[in-house]
Amino acid sequence: xxxxxxxxxxxxxxxxxxxxxxxxxxxxxxxxxxxxxxxxxxxxxxxxxxxxxxxxxxxxxxxxxxxxxxxxxxxxxxxxxxxxxxxxxxxxxxxxxxxxxxxxxxxxxxxxxxxx
Amino acid sequence: xxxxxxxxxxxxxxxxxxxxxxxxxxxxxxxxxxxxxxxxxxxxxxxxxxxxxxxxxxxxxxxxxxxxxxxxxxxxxxxxxxxxxxxxxxxxxxxxxxxxxxxxxxxxxxxxxx
Numbered sequence: 001x002x003x004x005x006x007x008x009x010x011x012x013x014x015x016x017x018x019x020x021x022x023x024x025x026x027x028x029x030x031x032x033x034x035x036x037x038x039x040x041x042x043x044x045x046x047x048x049x050x051x052x053x054x055x056x057x058x059x060x061x062x063x064x065x066x067x068x069x070x071x072x073x074x075x076x077x078x079x080x081x082x083x084x085x086x087x088x089x090x091x092x093x094x095x096x097x098x099x100x101x102x103x104x105x106x107x108x109x110x111x112x113x114x115x116x
Numbered sequence: 117x118x119x120x121x122x123x124x125x126x127x128x129x130x131x132x133x134x135x136x137x138x139x140x141x142x143x144x145x146x147x148x149x150x151x152x153x154x155x156x157x158x159x160x161x162x163x164x165x166x167x168x169x170x171x172x173x174x175x176x177x178x179x180x181x182x183x184x185x186x187x188x189x190x191x192x193x194x195x196x197x198x199x200x201x202x203x204x205x206x207x208x209x210x211x212x213x214x215x216x217x218x219x220x221x222x223x224x225x226x227x228x229x230x
Binding site: 033040043050090096107108109110112 | 125157159217218
Protein backbone atom coordinates (compact mmCIF):
# COMPACT_ATOMS: atom_id res chain seq x y z
CA UNK A 1 0.00 0.00 0.00
CA UNK A 2 1.10 3.52 -0.76
CA UNK A 3 1.82 5.49 2.33
CA UNK A 4 1.98 9.27 2.50
CA UNK A 5 2.93 10.51 5.94
CA UNK A 6 2.64 14.07 7.20
CA UNK A 7 4.81 14.89 10.18
CA UNK A 8 2.11 16.47 12.35
CA UNK A 9 -1.64 16.04 12.70
CA UNK A 10 -2.12 19.28 14.61
CA UNK A 11 0.05 22.38 14.89
CA UNK A 12 -0.40 25.68 16.68
CA UNK A 13 1.96 28.48 15.67
CA UNK A 14 2.24 32.18 16.37
CA UNK A 15 1.84 34.94 13.81
CA UNK A 16 5.15 35.70 12.14
CA UNK A 17 6.74 32.31 12.83
CA UNK A 18 8.37 30.32 10.06
CA UNK A 19 6.51 27.03 9.79
CA UNK A 20 7.63 23.79 8.18
CA UNK A 21 5.17 21.07 7.15
CA UNK A 22 6.84 17.82 6.17
CA UNK A 23 5.54 15.06 3.94
CA UNK A 24 7.14 11.71 3.08
CA UNK A 25 5.95 9.05 0.62
CA UNK A 26 7.26 5.52 0.33
CA UNK A 27 6.21 4.48 -3.19
CA UNK A 28 8.84 6.19 -5.30
CA UNK A 29 6.29 8.57 -6.81
CA UNK A 30 7.63 11.35 -8.99
CA UNK A 31 4.83 13.82 -8.29
CA UNK A 32 4.13 15.39 -4.93
CA UNK A 33 1.55 18.03 -4.12
CA UNK A 34 0.48 20.38 -1.36
CA UNK A 35 -3.17 21.33 -1.15
CA UNK A 36 -5.01 23.55 1.27
CA UNK A 37 -8.55 22.66 2.35
CA UNK A 38 -11.02 25.21 3.66
CA UNK A 39 -14.77 24.81 4.24
CA UNK A 40 -16.77 25.76 1.17
CA UNK A 41 -13.65 26.15 -0.96
CA UNK A 42 -12.65 22.53 -1.42
CA UNK A 43 -9.01 21.69 -2.12
CA UNK A 44 -6.81 24.33 -3.63
CA UNK A 45 -3.37 23.57 -4.99
CA UNK A 46 -0.49 25.49 -3.40
CA UNK A 47 2.55 23.91 -5.11
CA UNK A 48 3.51 20.70 -6.78
CA UNK A 49 6.77 19.03 -7.72
CA UNK A 50 7.43 16.47 -10.45
CA UNK A 51 11.08 15.81 -9.62
CA UNK A 52 13.77 16.56 -7.09
CA UNK A 53 14.45 20.29 -6.91
CA UNK A 54 11.64 20.98 -9.39
CA UNK A 55 8.52 22.88 -8.40
CA UNK A 56 5.50 24.49 -10.01
CA UNK A 57 3.18 27.07 -8.53
CA UNK A 58 -0.41 26.10 -8.03
CA UNK A 59 -3.43 28.33 -7.62
CA UNK A 60 -2.53 29.95 -4.29
CA UNK A 61 1.28 30.04 -3.82
CA UNK A 62 1.47 33.45 -2.14
CA UNK A 63 2.97 33.26 1.34
CA UNK A 64 4.29 29.73 0.79
CA UNK A 65 7.41 28.09 -0.54
CA UNK A 66 8.41 24.45 -0.97
CA UNK A 67 11.50 22.30 -0.91
CA UNK A 68 12.18 18.93 -2.49
CA UNK A 69 15.74 17.82 -1.87
CA UNK A 70 14.94 14.10 -1.97
CA UNK A 71 12.42 12.25 -4.08
CA UNK A 72 10.45 10.93 -1.12
CA UNK A 73 10.16 14.18 0.81
CA UNK A 74 8.27 17.39 0.03
CA UNK A 75 8.21 20.26 2.51
CA UNK A 76 5.82 23.19 2.64
CA UNK A 77 7.18 26.36 4.24
CA UNK A 78 5.16 29.27 5.56
CA UNK A 79 7.72 32.06 5.53
CA UNK A 80 5.88 34.23 8.05
CA UNK A 81 2.70 32.62 9.30
CA UNK A 82 -0.46 34.69 9.33
CA UNK A 83 -3.88 33.99 10.78
CA UNK A 84 -5.38 33.62 7.28
CA UNK A 85 -3.15 30.59 6.80
CA UNK A 86 -5.07 28.70 9.47
CA UNK A 87 -6.29 25.71 7.54
CA UNK A 88 -6.06 21.98 6.84
CA UNK A 89 -3.02 21.13 4.71
CA UNK A 90 -2.98 17.95 2.64
CA UNK A 91 0.01 16.36 0.97
CA UNK A 92 -0.39 13.93 -1.92
CA UNK A 93 1.76 11.92 -4.32
CA UNK A 94 1.26 10.22 -7.67
CA UNK A 95 3.10 8.63 -10.55
CA UNK A 96 4.35 10.71 -13.45
CA UNK A 97 5.25 9.67 -16.94
CA UNK A 98 3.95 8.51 -20.26
CA UNK A 99 0.85 6.40 -19.78
CA UNK A 100 0.58 7.17 -16.09
CA UNK A 101 -1.84 10.05 -16.23
CA UNK A 102 -4.69 7.75 -15.30
CA UNK A 103 -3.26 6.91 -11.89
CA UNK A 104 -4.82 8.33 -8.78
CA UNK A 105 -3.13 10.53 -6.20
CA UNK A 106 -2.61 9.23 -2.67
CA UNK A 107 -3.09 11.54 0.28
CA UNK A 108 -1.62 11.94 3.71
CA UNK A 109 -3.79 12.27 6.80
CA UNK A 110 -3.59 16.05 6.82
CA UNK A 111 -2.12 18.68 9.13
CA UNK A 112 -4.53 21.04 10.82
CA UNK A 113 -2.60 24.27 11.34
CA UNK A 114 -3.82 27.03 13.61
CA UNK A 115 -2.01 30.36 13.55
CA UNK A 116 -2.71 32.55 16.59
CA UNK B 117 -8.58 25.30 -17.89
CA UNK B 118 -9.96 22.34 -16.00
CA UNK B 119 -12.76 22.70 -13.49
CA UNK B 120 -15.21 20.63 -11.49
CA UNK B 121 -18.60 21.61 -10.12
CA UNK B 122 -20.38 19.84 -7.31
CA UNK B 123 -23.73 21.64 -7.26
CA UNK B 124 -24.89 20.39 -3.86
CA UNK B 125 -23.14 21.35 -0.63
CA UNK B 126 -25.16 18.82 1.32
CA UNK B 127 -27.08 15.65 0.44
CA UNK B 128 -29.32 13.92 2.96
CA UNK B 129 -30.59 10.40 2.43
CA UNK B 130 -32.27 7.78 4.58
CA UNK B 131 -30.39 4.59 5.33
CA UNK B 132 -31.23 1.90 2.79
CA UNK B 133 -32.23 4.37 0.09
CA UNK B 134 -30.17 4.94 -3.05
CA UNK B 135 -27.83 7.93 -3.05
CA UNK B 136 -26.46 10.17 -5.77
CA UNK B 137 -23.76 12.81 -5.42
CA UNK B 138 -23.49 14.99 -8.49
CA UNK B 139 -20.41 16.16 -10.37
CA UNK B 140 -19.93 17.98 -13.66
CA UNK B 141 -16.60 18.81 -15.22
CA UNK B 142 -14.93 20.98 -17.82
CA UNK B 143 -11.72 19.95 -19.55
CA UNK B 144 -10.17 20.18 -23.01
CA UNK B 145 -10.45 16.82 -24.66
CA UNK B 146 -11.16 13.60 -22.82
CA UNK B 147 -10.93 13.52 -19.04
CA UNK B 148 -9.68 11.33 -16.30
CA UNK B 149 -12.22 11.55 -13.47
CA UNK B 150 -11.91 10.55 -9.83
CA UNK B 151 -13.99 10.36 -6.66
CA UNK B 152 -12.51 10.63 -3.19
CA UNK B 153 -14.06 10.40 0.28
CA UNK B 154 -12.93 12.18 3.44
CA UNK B 155 -13.92 11.18 6.95
CA UNK B 156 -13.61 13.73 9.80
CA UNK B 157 -10.06 14.95 10.44
CA UNK B 158 -8.61 12.53 7.91
CA UNK B 159 -7.00 12.74 4.50
CA UNK B 160 -8.74 11.83 1.25
CA UNK B 161 -9.30 8.21 0.32
CA UNK B 162 -9.59 7.14 -3.31
CA UNK B 163 -12.96 5.58 -4.23
CA UNK B 164 -12.95 5.09 -8.00
CA UNK B 165 -11.85 6.52 -11.33
CA UNK B 166 -12.92 6.72 -14.95
CA UNK B 167 -10.21 6.32 -17.56
CA UNK B 168 -11.86 4.95 -20.66
CA UNK B 169 -14.22 2.19 -21.69
CA UNK B 170 -17.37 1.36 -19.75
CA UNK B 171 -19.32 4.39 -18.64
CA UNK B 172 -20.27 2.71 -15.36
CA UNK B 173 -17.32 2.44 -13.04
CA UNK B 174 -17.38 0.35 -9.87
CA UNK B 175 -15.29 1.25 -6.87
CA UNK B 176 -14.75 0.68 -3.17
CA UNK B 177 -17.45 0.17 -0.51
CA UNK B 178 -20.19 -0.53 -3.07
CA UNK B 179 -19.94 2.84 -4.77
CA UNK B 180 -20.17 3.31 -8.51
CA UNK B 181 -20.14 6.28 -10.85
CA UNK B 182 -21.61 6.92 -14.25
CA UNK B 183 -19.67 8.84 -16.87
CA UNK B 184 -21.82 10.81 -19.31
CA UNK B 185 -19.77 12.56 -21.96
CA UNK B 186 -22.65 14.50 -23.54
CA UNK B 187 -23.63 15.96 -20.17
CA UNK B 188 -20.01 16.23 -18.94
CA UNK B 189 -21.06 14.52 -15.72
CA UNK B 190 -19.65 11.88 -13.43
CA UNK B 191 -22.22 11.27 -10.70
CA UNK B 192 -21.42 9.03 -7.74
CA UNK B 193 -24.05 6.47 -6.80
CA UNK B 194 -24.78 3.71 -4.35
CA UNK B 195 -27.89 1.49 -4.44
CA UNK B 196 -28.37 1.34 -0.66
CA UNK B 197 -26.86 3.95 1.68
CA UNK B 198 -25.31 3.13 5.04
CA UNK B 199 -24.94 5.46 8.02
CA UNK B 200 -21.20 4.84 7.77
CA UNK B 201 -21.23 6.40 4.29
CA UNK B 202 -21.72 9.81 5.94
CA UNK B 203 -18.66 11.83 4.93
CA UNK B 204 -17.37 14.55 2.61
CA UNK B 205 -17.08 13.54 -1.05
CA UNK B 206 -14.85 15.16 -3.64
CA UNK B 207 -14.90 14.85 -7.41
CA UNK B 208 -11.68 15.57 -9.32
CA UNK B 209 -10.61 15.85 -12.95
CA UNK B 210 -7.38 15.75 -14.91
CA UNK B 211 -6.84 16.15 -18.62
CA UNK B 212 -5.14 13.47 -20.67
CA UNK B 213 -2.22 15.59 -21.78
CA UNK B 214 0.77 16.68 -19.78
CA UNK B 215 1.48 16.27 -16.11
CA UNK B 216 -1.31 18.34 -14.61
CA UNK B 217 -2.43 18.03 -11.01
CA UNK B 218 -5.92 16.94 -10.06
CA UNK B 219 -8.47 19.75 -9.91
CA UNK B 220 -11.06 19.21 -7.19
CA UNK B 221 -14.62 20.30 -6.67
CA UNK B 222 -15.68 22.02 -3.47
CA UNK B 223 -17.04 18.84 -1.96
CA UNK B 224 -20.45 17.50 -1.02
CA UNK B 225 -21.31 16.49 2.51
CA UNK B 226 -23.38 13.32 2.58
CA UNK B 227 -25.50 12.58 5.64
CA UNK B 228 -27.17 9.21 5.87
CA UNK B 229 -29.90 9.17 8.46
CA UNK B 230 -30.87 5.99 10.29
